[in-house]
Amino acid sequence: MMRGIPMNPALAFIAPALILIGVFFFLPVVGALLLSFTDFDIYALGRLDRLRFVGLENYRRLLADPRFWTALKNTVHFVAVGGPLSVLVSLGAALLVNHRQVRYPGLFRTLLFLPVVTTLAAVAVVWRYLYHPRHGFLNYALGLLGFGPIDWLGDPDWAMPAIILMAVWKNFGFNMVVFIAGLQSIPRRLYEAAEIDGADGFSQFRYITLPMLAPTFLFVTIITLIGYFQLFAEPYLMTQGGPAESTLSVALLMFQEGFRWWNLGYAAAVAFVLFLIILAGAGLQARWRGRRA
Amino acid sequence: MYFFPMPALLALTTCVVGRLRFTGWLLAVLTGCSAPPPGDTIHFWAMGREGEAVQVLLAEFERRHPGIRVRVQQIPWSAAHEKLLTAFAGDALPDVIQLGNTWVPEFAALDALRPLDDRIDGVADLFPGMLEGSRVEGRLLALPWYVDTRLLFYRQDILARAGYDRPPVTWEGWREAMARIKDQSGPDHYALLLPINEWQAPVILALQAGSGLLRDTARYGDFRGPAFRRAFGVYLDMFRQGFAPALAEAQMSNLYQDFAQGRFAFFITGPWNIGEFQRRLPPALQTVWETAPLPGPEGPGLSLAGGSSLAVTRASRHPEAALALIRFLAEPGQQAAFYRLTGDLPGRRSAWDQPELRNAPHLDAFRQQLAAVTPTPGIPEWERIAAQIAFHAEKVVRGELSEEQALTELDAAVDRILAKRRWLLSRGAAPGGSSP
Numbered sequence: 001m002m003r004g005i006p007m008n009p010a011l012a013f014i015a016p017a018l019i020l021i022g023v024f025f026f027l028p029v030v031g032a033l034l035l036s037f038t039d040f041d042i043y044a045l046g047r048l049d050r051l052r053f054v055g056l057e058n059y060r061r062l063l064a065d066p067r068f069w070t071a072l073k074n075t076v077h078f079v080a081v082g083g084p085l086s087v088l089v090s091l092g093a094a095l096l097v098n099h100r101q102v103r104y105p106g107l108f109r110t111l112l113f114l115p116v117v118t119t120l121a122a123v124a125v126v127w128r129y130l131y132h133p134r135h136g137f138l139n140y141a142l143g144l145l146g147f148g149p150i151d152w153l154g155d156p157d158w159a160m161p162a163i164i165l166m167a168v169w170k171n172f173g174f175n176m177v178v179f180i181a182g183l184q185s186i187p188r189r190l191y192e193a194a195e196i197d198g199a200d201g202f203s204q205f206r207y208i209t210l211p212m213l214a215p216t217f218l219f220v221t222i223i224t225l226i227g228y229f230q231l232f233a234e235p236y237l238m239t240q241g242g243p244a245e246s247t248l249s250v251a252l253l254m255f256q257e258g259f260r261w262w263n264l265g266y267a268a269a270v271a272f273v274l275f276l277i278i279l280a281g282a283g284l285q286a287r288w289r290g291r292r293a
Numbered sequence: 294m295y296f297f298p299m300p301a302l303l304a305l306t307t308c309v310v311g312r313l314r315f316t317g318w319l320l321a322v323l324t325g326c327s328a329p330p331p332g333d334t335i336h337f338w339a340m341g342r343e344g345e346a347v348q349v350l351l352a353e354f355e356r357r358h359p360g361i362r363v364r365v366q367q368i369p370w371s372a373a374h375e376k377l378l379t380a381f382a383g384d385a386l387p388d389v390i391q392l393g394n395t396w397v398p399e400f401a402a403l404d405a406l407r408p409l410d411d412r413i414d415g416v417a418d419l420f421p422g423m424l425e426g427s428r429v430e431g432r433l434l435a436l437p438w439y440v441d442t443r444l445l446f447y448r449q450d451i452l453a454r455a456g457y458d459r460p461p462v463t464w465e466g467w468r469e470a471m472a473r474i475k476d477q478s479g480p481d482h483y484a485l486l487l488p489i490n491e492w493q494a495p496v497i498l499a500l501q502a503g504s505g506l507l508r509d510t511a512r513y514g515d516f517r518g519p520a521f522r523r524a525f526g527v528y529l530d531m532f533r534q535g536f537a538p539a540l541a542e543a544q545m546s547n548l549y550q551d552f553a554q555g556r557f558a559f560f561i562t563g564p565w566n567i568g569e570f571q572r573r574l575p576p577a578l579q580t581v582w583e584t585a586p587l588p589g590p591e592g593p594g595l596s597l598a599g600g601s602s603l604a605v606t607r608a609s610r611h612p613e614a615a616l617a618l619i620r621f622l623a624e625p626g627q628q629a630a631f632y633r634l635t636g637d638l639p640g641r642r643s644a645w646d647q648p649e650l651r652n653a654p655h656l657d658a659f660r661q662q663l664a665a666v667t668p669t670p671g672i673p674e675w676e677r678i679a680a681q682i683a684f685h686a687e688k689v690v691r692g693e694l695s696e697e698q699a700l701t702e703l704d705a706a707v708d709r710i711l712a713k714r715r716w717l718l719s720r721g722a723a724p725g726g727s728s729p
Contacts, residue, residue: 042673043713045382046403050717061709066684156541240371244490244541259375261677262382 036268045262058269068270070245071253072277074160078249079228079281082164086224087217089172094179095209109180113173120170124237127166128153131238153239156246163234163247170234171227175220182216183209218289222282229278250274332360333611335618336387338377341370343391343439343601346634347622354621361614381405388609389618392435392602394426399673400604401429407605408432412616415623418641422598426668435602436619439628439637441563442596443493443587444662446570450581451478451558460585464527467588471536474558486557487531488542489690492683493597494561497587498524500667501594507707511672512715514707516682516700525686525696532690539690549573552582561587563599564638567655584658586665598666600640638663674710681706 036058038044044051062068097108115123130137131152139149152162186209194204232251235241241248241256250270258267339347344367351363366387368376374396380386381403392400400406410433416424423437447460455474461467471484478484487494499506504520507513515521531537537557551557553574560566570582587594603622605615621627628639629647638659639645645660669675685703688694694702 039713041713042378042399042402043717045378046405050713052713052716259379261374262378 032268032271035265036272038265040263040265040268042262045264054265058266059273061266062269062273067245067248067253068250068273071248071250074245074247075229075231075249075251077160078164078167078231079225081161082167083221083224083228085164086168086172086228087175087220089168090175090220091179093172093176094183097176098180098183109177112176115170116173118170120233121237123166123170124234128238131162154243156244159239159243159246163231163238166238167228167231167234171224175224178220179213179216182213186212214289218286222285225281225285226278229274229281250277332362333614334362334364335389335609335611335614337363337365337389337391337618338368338380338387339365339391340368340373340601342635343637344368346631349634350622350627350630353627354618357621358614358617361611361617363618384608386606386608388606388611388615390604390606391438392604394423394435394437394598394600394602395669395675397427397435397602397604398429398671398675401434401671402673405607406434407607407609407612408434409436409605409616409619413620413623415625415641415643418625418643420598420640420642420663420666422595422663422666422668423600423640426598426671427602429671435604436623437640438601438603438622439631439635440598440600440640440663440666441565441638442599442659442662442666443497443561443563444596444658445585445587446552446560446562446566447583447585448552448555448558448581449583451555460583461588462586462593463588464590464594468527468530468534468536471531471559472534475534475536478555482555483536483538483557485531485537485559485561486540486548486551487537487561489532489539489687490541490683492679492686495525495528495682495686496669496679497561497594497596498528500597501587501589502527505670506678507670507672507711510718511670512711512718514678514704514711516703516707522700525700528686529689529696541687553578564636564659568636584655586658586662593661593665595665595667596662598668600638672711672714674714677710678707681710 037053037055039052039054039057093112096102097105097112102108129135133139133149133151133154136152138152142148142150150158152158190208190212191204194208199207230251231249232255235247235249235252236255239247241252251274254267254270254274257263257270337347338344344365348365351365355362373391374393377386377390377392377396377400381400386405397406413433413436416433416436419437420440423440424433427433427435427437445460451474452458452460452470455470455477457470461470474484475482496506499521502520502524504515504518504524506515506521508515508518516525532539548560549569552560552570567584571579574582587596589595603619605612605619609615622631623641625639625641625644625647628641628644629649631637632639632644633649638656639650644650645656650656669679681703685694685699685706689696689699
């Protein structure tokens with residue numbers, strides 16, 4: 001009686017995906033972790049025998065680097081303001097599109113989703129026109145309302161709000177679609193029962209819609225948090241981190257250190273610190289939701 | 294970037310068209326069309342507006358060298374440095390590259406450039422200070438293409454009101470002039486505009502005072518040395534005495550308007566602002582602003598050797614054709630033509646005798662200043678060191694650090710940056726980069 005090693009046939013099915021993930025994800029991640037313990041720099045790029053193992057030195061340097069703290073502050077600013085704003089706009093749009101009295105909901109859903117599928121590089125070009133201090137539409141509109149012009153991308157105090165505004169507009173459509181799916185999975189009978197009980201619209205929203213949306217909320221907030229912490233393309237395309245480093249994000253710092261100055265060891269350390277921050281944020285959020293549920 | 298089959302396609306069409314013109318298409322079909330020798334196609338990466346303007350000059354080059362075709366790829370300045378380094382890492386550098394002058398030491402450390410010694414004529418015609426920055430360990434690795442430097446832009450009328458008919462040439466004279474202008478002008482008016490977050494001004498003053506910035510063949514920072522201390526004191530005094538407002542560059546949104554309104558009389562900047570001043574200042578002011586070489590400790594002072602260079606990469610498979618291109622772009626006639634196209638100042642001195650440069654307003658001061666320029670330390674770490682200088686200088690101006698604390702911390706920070714260099718030197722390796 002010969003028997004092969006018992007193997008779950010499922011393994012054969014997931015093997016291709018596992019191999020791909022292993023080669024193109026886990027291997028590079030392990031490589032980057034090792035890299036973050038070395039002083040890989042422009043000297044090592046020229047000749048590999050100039051590479052040294054430095055242990056935790058990159059991490060120590062990072063924590064003493066004022067640019068890192070500036071970048072972290074800016075990123076937290078972006079996440080703390082842009083994240084909730086994005087979720088609220090998505091929820092508002094979802095409620096509107098999903099409302100019974102709205103005609104052609106499919107059309108509106110598509111239109112509101114369009115920014116998500118538009119290339120960010122093209123979006124950035126258009127928004128740079130909108131933000132132009134003299135010829136931009138936003139300042140024109142402000143002028144009609146009697147406000148003076150704002151140098152949106154040139155003023156250190158306004159550059160981050162400008163980036164947040166653009167990012168929210170660009171991204172809210174995705175979360176909106178998730179919220180719509182969440183809203184549509186709430187059974188109608190709950191609302192019917194509430195109406196019989198005499199609950200008004202707000203009470204229905206407060207006591208039925210919101211609690212029933214809790215799992216969707218968890219998903220949306222964690223995805224948004226992860227995405228927003230990795231703020232990169234918007235400042236890279238719009239401001240290059242300026243003015244006065246007011247839009248320098250952690251991911252942009254990592255890119256500049258890694259690929260502009262080729263301090264790959266240091267950049268890898270930035271990447272892992274960013275990963276730990278996101279992990280901690282997502283974990284806290286999941287626990288917080290878990291306790292309340 | 295899908296241009297691979299283009300040369301083949303072009304060759305085929307020119308071949309077919311050529312045969313048609315001379316012998317008729319029937320013969321072409323009968324004989325079969327053998328493509329002419331492909332010739333050397335050299336790839337040239339150039340930045341920003343220069344990358345666009347240089348293409349105008351290349352028609353003449355291709356006419357003179359029928360066997361060579363040049364393909365220019367334009368790279369935006371904002372992405373140029375990472376694009377070049379990534380291309381090196383991916384073994385994808387083109388034949389000829391434009392390099393910011395301060396990047397030459399990095400590419401020298403990578404051994405990515407072919408030495409140009411003896412291969413280029415007219416090297417003695419270049420501004421000596423510019424040339425110094427292109428030499429690493431005695432080898433000429435890049436050829437200064439167009440140059441820039443910083444000097445004084447000033448308001449003649451404000452200076453005249455303060456009793457001066459010419460700009461100051463010494464530190465002391467400059468200080469007196471600024472003090473008088475400050476006394477005569479109202480609140481919110483200053484003598485000088487000096488962004489507090491830039492490294493250039495403190496570094497220029499230090500180089501003028503004779504500081505090498507680094508010591509022991511660039512192993513350590515020398516910011517507590519007497520020369521740097523003296524220059525740093527002069528720099529800080531501009532703010533302590535109220536000659537200059539403590540503003541960062543990003544806060545100076547209406548620079549041209551403020552200059553037009555006389556809110557400041559002196560501004561240290563480069564040739565790119567000549568055009569801006571001509572465009573943005575009202576016509577009435579065009580006769581009262583001028584340029585002058587920088588004042589120095591005892592007389593006219595040094596400034597920085599800025600600008601861009603051209604280099605042939607080691608990866609080039611057509612180094613001779615690449616050299617021909619660099620020689621062509623370095624010809625005085627082409628340099629003057631390039632000035633006409635871009636306003637960029639020629640690196641070759643004889644190009645400055647061409648009428649369009651000789652007669653252009655405001656350029657005289659640049660010509661004088663370019664004879665007295667010096668490069669920043671030629672080591673790959675320089676950009677990071679410069680950022681540290683700017684950072685610590687700003688802290689002192691803002692009152693967050695004392696002068697002494699700042700210099701001590703600056704030395705420590707720079708010594709950390711140079712740790713790898715010290716290690717390489719201690720192993721007897723030449724890390725690349727020239728040392729002061």
